[in-house]
Amino acid sequence: MLTIKDLSVKFPSRFGDVTAIEDVDLKIRPGEIHGLVGESGAGKSTVGAAVIGLISTPGYIAKGEITLGDTDLRALTPEQAHAVRGDRISMIFQDPQTSLNPLMTVEDQLIETIQTHSAVSYAEAQNRAVDLLEEIGIKNAAERIKSYPHQFSGGMRQRVVIALALCTDPELIIADEPTTALDVAVQQQVLDLLRDLADRRNIAFLLITHDIGVIAQIADRVTVMRNGKTLESGETAQVLGHPQHPYTVALMDAVPPLDHKIPRFRLPVEDDIAVQSKTKGADAKAWLLAGEQTAPTGLSVNNLTMRFRGTRTSLWQKPDSFTALDDVSFTVRPGTIMGLVGESGSGKSTLARVLTGLLHPSAGEMTLGDANLPPAKQRSRHHPSRRLMQMVFQDPYSSLNARHKIGAILAEPLWLYGLVNDAKQRRALAMAMLDLVGMPADSIDKYPHQFSGGQRQRIAVARAILARPKFLICDEPTSALDVSIQAQVLNLLKDLQATFGLTILFITHNMSVARQMADDMIVLRNGKIEETGPSEALFSKPAAPYTRTLLKLTPKMPPEWRTA
Amino acid sequence: MAYFILKRLIQSVFVMLAVAFLAFSLFRFVGDPITQMTGVETSVADQERLREELGLNDPFITQFVRFTGDMLQGDFGFSYRTRQPVAEMIADRIPATLELGIVALLISLIVGVPAGVYTALRPRGVVSQTILMTTLIGVSVPTFVIGIMLIFLFGVQLGWLPTFGRGGTVQIGGWESSFFTVDGWRALILPAITLGVYQLTLTMRLVRAEMMEVMRSDYIRFATARGVPMRRLYFKHALANTMIPVITIIGLQFGGVIAFSIVTESVFQWPGMGLLFLESIRFVDIPVMGVYLVVIAFFFVLVNLIVDMLYVAIDPRLRVKDAA
Numbered sequence: 001m002l003t004i005k006d007l008s009v010k011f012p013s014r015f016g017d018v019t020a021i022e023d024v025d026l027k028i029r030p031g032e033i034h035g036l037v038g039e040s041g042a043g044k045s046t047v048g049a050a051v052i053g054l055i056s057t058p059g060y061i062a063k064g065e066i067t068l069g070d071t072d073l074r075a076l077t078p079e080q081a082h083a084v085r086g087d088r089i090s091m092i093f094q095d096p097q098t099s100l101n102p103l104m105t106v107e108d109q110l111i112e113t114i115q116t117h118s119a120v121s122y123a124e125a126q127n128r129a130v131d132l133l134e135e136i137g138i139k140n141a142a143e144r145i146k147s148y149p150h151q152f153s154g155g156m157r158q159r160v161v162i163a164l165a166l167c168t169d170p171e172l173i174i175a176d177e178p179t180t181a182l183d184v185a186v187q188q189q190v191l192d193l194l195r196d197l198a199d200r201r202n203i204a205f206l207l208i209t210h211d212i213g214v215i216a217q218i219a220d221r222v223t224v225m226r227n228g229k230t231l232e233s234g235e236t237a238q239v240l241g242h243p244q245h246p247y248t249v250a251l252m253d254a255v256p257p258l259d260h261k262i263p264r265f266r267l268p269v270e271d272d273i274a275v276q277s278k279t280k281g282a283d284a285k286a287w288l289l290a291g292e293q294t295a296p297t298g299l300s301v302n303n304l305t306m307r308f309r310g311t312r313t314s315l316w317q318k319p320d321s322f323t324a325l326d327d328v329s330f331t332v333r334p335g336t337i338m339g340l341v342g343e344s345g346s347g348k349s350t351l352a353r354v355l356t357g358l359l360h361p362s363a364g365e366m367t368l369g370d371a372n373l374p375p376a377k378q379r380s381r382h383h384p385s386r387r388l389m390q391m392v393f394q395d396p397y398s399s400l401n402a403r404h405k406i407g408a409i410l411a412e413p414l415w416l417y418g419l420v421n422d423a424k425q426r427r428a429l430a431m432a433m434l435d436l437v438g439m440p441a442d443s444i445d446k447y448p449h450q451f452s453g454g455q456r457q458r459i460a461v462a463r464a465i466l467a468r469p470k471f472l473i474c475d476e477p478t479s480a481l482d483v484s485i486q487a488q489v490l491n492l493l494k495d496l497q498a499t500f501g502l503t504i505l506f507i508t509h510n511m512s513v514a515r516q517m518a519d520d521m522i523v524l525r526n527g528k529i530e531e532t533g534p535s536e537a538l539f540s541k542p543a544a545p546y547t548r549t550l551l552k553l554t555p556k557m558p559p560e561w562r563t564a
Numbered sequence: 565m566a567y568f569i570l571k572r573l574i575q576s577v578f579v580m581l582a583v584a585f586l587a588f589s590l591f592r593f594v595g596d597p598i599t600q601m602t603g604v605e606t607s608v609a610d611q612e613r614l615r616e617e618l619g620l621n622d623p624f625i626t627q628f629v630r631f632t633g634d635m636l637q638g639d640f641g642f643s644y645r646t647r648q649p650v651a652e653m654i655a656d657r658i659p660a661t662l663e664l665g666i667v668a669l670l671i672s673l674i675v676g677v678p679a680g681v682y683t684a685l686r687p688r689g690v691v692s693q694t695i696l697m698t699t700l701i702g703v704s705v706p707t708f709v710i711g712i713m714l715i716f717l718f719g720v721q722l723g724w725l726p727t728f729g730r731g732g733t734v735q736i737g738g739w740e741s742s743f744f745t746v747d748g749w750r751a752l753i754l755p756a757i758t759l760g761v762y763q764l765t766l767t768m769r770l771v772r773a774e775m776m777e778v779m780r781s782d783y784i785r786f787a788t789a790r791g792v793p794m795r796r797l798y799f800k801h802a803l804a805n806t807m808i809p810v811i812t813i814i815g816l817q818f819g820g821v822i823a824f825s826i827v828t829e830s831v832f833q834w835p836g837m838g839l840l841f842l843e844s845i846r847f848v849d850i851p852v853m854g855v856y857l858v859v860i861a862f863f864f865v866l867v868n869l870i871v872d873m874l875y876v877a878i879d880p881r882l883r884v885k886d887a888a
Contacts, residue, residue, distance in 0.1 A: 052789055086791025098782040102881060103804045113790045148880040164790060 007064030035219030039482035043228040090165035094177040096157035100149035155186030213555030265487035281436025296335030297369035297470035304364030339518025390464035394476040396456035413467035454485030583861035587854035661836030668760035680771025711831035728833035815871035819864040
């Protein structure tokens with residue numbers, strides 16, 4: 001029904017046109033979910049944008065055909081194209097937080113869309129909207145429809161987005177990373193909903209995602225893209241089970257398995273971005289090892305509680321308080337990696353912020369090694385734990401100061417903690433450290449924006465390590481990265497951990513990654529520990545029902561699709 | 565909501581107290597009130613008697629409390645220069661300044677918002693570029709030059725519009741208004757344009773910047789993908805989301821327009837508060853200056869309170885959270 005033939009999209013730039021996608025072929029039948037998979041920069045979203053006619057300016061379609069049924073989408077005038085949007089083709093966006101107009105009620109947005117495309121009365125449109133929300137799984141729809149988007153939770157909001165895309169009965173829906181911003185439980189519900197809509201209403205879906213697990217779970221057919229070109233296309237079981245193209249093989253390999261632990265993440269062989277020099281950062285390694293020759297340091301936390309005071313809305317009522325961490329106790333054994341998993345809002349990041357002294361806990365004690373770790377308000381700027389405990393953040397795009405050169409970023413921990421007082425020596429050490437984390441030496445005079453996400457995360461890791469820490473907190477260090485890059489960064493972390501005897505608290509929402517990284521595990525839910533224990537035991541025989549649910553909901557591939 | 569407004573009101577009281585304190589300090593410490601009031605021939609004994617009678621020997625706090633208390637009861641003291649009650653003088657002048665300010669604000673909104681939307685939607689068009697350039701000139705040229713140029717063109721050369729005063733006014737319950745006569749409107753046009761030009765430019769550029777930002781947002785892209793008509797997309801979805809930051813600045817600016825209409829009023833001999841303030845400075849008429857300060861501060865506080873309430877009206881996220 002949707003046929004794309006030889007489609008090329010170009011973006012003009014000062015240095016001539018940049019080709020975003022080239023000669024893309026794609027066919028989607030009614031009721032089919034067609035997965036479009038690839039890493040960032042592959043041009044997946046551009047394909048979706050081209051179909052719906054919303055390529056961001058100044059991009060343009062250089063050649064090719066896009067036909068929907070009998071309609072040649074490229075031949076339409078702008079007005080006709082706009083009439084097709086919503087009516088025959090609709091779209092679901094990634095982030096339900098930002099894809100609804102915050103100032104209009106859900107009802108207004110639904111009715112507006114319905115009335116745009118069919119000549120029905122207000123009351124009729126209203127009925128249709130309520131029915132649709134019911135169908136999509138929003139309880140009490142007649143009442144909830146009067147709410148504003150911010151009054152819905154993330155998953156419910158994505159349902160509203162789907163309802164908006166559906167309300168005009170389109171033939172094709174382009175879903176651009178529809179579940180990337182959602183928790184596994186919600187993701188599962190949304191995926192089930194998409195499958196159900198495809199089967200029952202015979203709607204075709206173009207499912208754009210970087211997550212192979214999602215594709216494996218619901219797509220009928222799949223197309224693999226890289227650098228703007230389609231590499232492989234076919235039945236999902238065929239393409240993912242017996243990948244022909246080496247890139248597809250590599251992509252499959254880089255996905256960490258959930259059902260067993262492998263010693264290292266497998267890398268797509270053809271392009272490890274890490275630069276391996278002969279010295280391999282020996283200077284930096286020697287310097288780091290020459291630091292304190294003490295045994296690895298553990299961390300223990302006793303009865304930690306963190307309550308946030310709500311906003312006051314009335315003079316007479318006390319504001320509601322929100323308990324982010326509720327009586328949390330655990331111990332991280334020296335020299336091991338503790339995995340911390342949980343859904344968003346479970347208190348994972350709050351815990352990291354309490355440990356690093358950014359938030360003052362309401363109650364509880366923390367111990368780092370043998371010394372008491374004072375809570376935020378009592379922890380002075382010069383407290384030794386400031387150096388001993390370092391952090392790697394989730395988003396490498398905002399955790400490095402955009403106006404500092406890499407050299408300055410890496411030298412900062414060295415002078416801040418008084419480790420190296422000579423500027424020349426600091427620079428030499430920073431250079432050696434770059435080598436150690438697999439970055440070219442000339443990076444030192446560049447700015448963060450000149451690097452890719454994976455490279456930036458390497459720099460962030462290097463910065464943390466240069467403080468000679470004993471304890472490292474990694475808060476979702478790879479959730480913003482593609483699988484192959486994720487594999488590289490996590491391997492690097494593992495190597496550094498082994499070399500320097502670091503103790504790591506590894507926070508993630510990805511169960512597969514947790515299984516590969518962690519020695520021990522904590523499962524956190526609503527600020528409470530659901531389950532804790534040695535990682536392998538926890539994954540093979542989960543005790544808490546919640547852990548079992550999490551494991552069950554994580555999209556996985558049939559084991560026979562694995563090459564190793 | 566009620567709590568929110570109450571909180572703002574309490575904050576406002578503190579702001580007003582601080583301003584009253586400033587006004588009082590000005591009154592009390594800039595020069596000696598007694599020497600201002602009496603002539604050279606008054607004896608020292610008489611001066612002392614007057615000082616005692618007026619309570620100027622009382623402790624500082626007592627005087628400040630009395631000053632604030634009098635203010636609250638509408639007793640603003642007497643002008644050194646005209647011997648009239650200051651309250652009356654200010655009340656006579658407020659309508660002129662307010663009417664001028666409001667018309668200037670309306671002009672800036674009626675022209676500025678659509679121009680901002682237009683230039684945001686067609687950023688590279690010739691018309692947009694022309695508008696942007698013209699308004700750039702508008703902000704770079706000082707107000708008095710614009711005023712004088714307008715007077716020269718429309719008042720002197722073409723002779724279409726009067727160049728000074730308020731023209732015909734009508735008394736409505738103590739409010740002297742020029743809204744009800746053709747003459748009054750004619751007199752209002754030039755000063756209002758002069759006063760509004762700066763705010764117009766600011767509004768337009770702000771609307772433009774915000775609008776361009778909003779047009780890139782996901783919810784606009786999603787609405788486009790749903791085929792929502794373009795007109796509705798621009799004026800319902802995008803413009804409402806543009807207005808929140810715009811209202812803040814417009815509100816702050818409106819306070820400024822009222823407060824600093826001094827230049828425009830003096831160019832056009834507009835009998836408003838600004839002109840009164842200028843005259844008071846010339847004669848070191850401290851009580852009038854003090855009260856002027858308090859009145860202007862009151863306008864600022866009031867406008868900001870209205871802006872805060874507008875936020876709540878526009879943005880549902882700021883309203884009291886319902887049980888989700």
